Amino acid sequence: MRRRALNFLAGLSLLLWLVVVTLWGRGYRAKDDLSWTSPARQRVLAIDSSRGQIALVVIRVQSGVGQFGAAGWQFEVQQPTNMHDIGSRVDFDWQGFGFFVKVFRSLLNGATGPWVIRWFTIAVPDWFLAIAFAVLPIVWLRRLQMQRSRIGRCEKCGYDLRATPERCPECGTVPKRGTAPAIFG
Numbered sequence: 550m551r552r553r554a555l556n557f558l559a560g561l562s563l564l565l566w567l568v569v570v571t572l573w574g575r576g577y578r579a580k581d582d583l584s585w586t587s588p589a590r591q592r593v594l595a596i597d598s599s600r601g602q603i604a605l606v607v608i609r610v611q612s613g614v615g616q617f618g619a620a621g622w623q624f625e626v627q628q629p630t631n632m633h634d635i636g637s638r639v640d641f642d643w644q645g646f647g648f649f650v651k652v653f654r655s656l657l658n659g660a661t662g663p664w665v666i667r668w669f670t671i672a673v674p675d676w677f678l679a680i681a682f683a684v685l686p687i688v689w690l691r692r693l694q695m696q697r698s699r700i701g702r703c704e705k706c707g708y709d710l711r712a713t714p715e716r717c718p719e720c721g722t723v724p725k726r727g728t729a730p731a732i733f734g
């Protein structure tokens with residue numbers, strides 16, 4: 550049961566790793582923006598990817614009468630930007646190692662007069678996510694290698710080494726000392 554959970558999580562993690570690495574490369578040519586606007590159009594949640602960072606953005610109407618564009622989901626490809634550079638009237642700003650948290654306001658002029666929206670952005674660098682999502686697949690691979698060598702199989706290709714414990718006849722890998730199968734006798 551535990552092994553099945555590890556298999557599943559390692560697979561999911563590998564998938565997310567591929568997504569992050571793809572977005573990482575793409576982020577220097579385009580900014581990807583997936584957003585959701587609330588039915589009353591007073592709030593927008595977005596996930597953005599651009600220039601080596603993935604950011605979660607929450608935008609909400611703070612004062613005045615105004616509404617965001619169309620309600621519901623939207624996906625947009627924009628010009629790549631340094632996401633930390635976005636925003637004026639900063640209330641909070643911290644950044645380091647490619648991470649940042651920034652809260653700021655924008656004054657907009659709508660048909661019904663001026664309104665203020667407040668942005669909350671938290672960004673994580675792609676390098677961090679790539680390392681984080683690689684951990685489980687590596688643990689999974691390591692466990693598979695250990696299981697193979699324990700049951701007398703080549704840890705690289707899985708070939709049965711009971712007849713040739715010194716060296717894998719299939720791929721040439723020499724089993725590490727102490728992992729040779731003790732099945733003879």
Ligand SMILES: [Zn+2]
Binds near residue numbers: 704717719721722
């Ligand atoms: Zn082998």
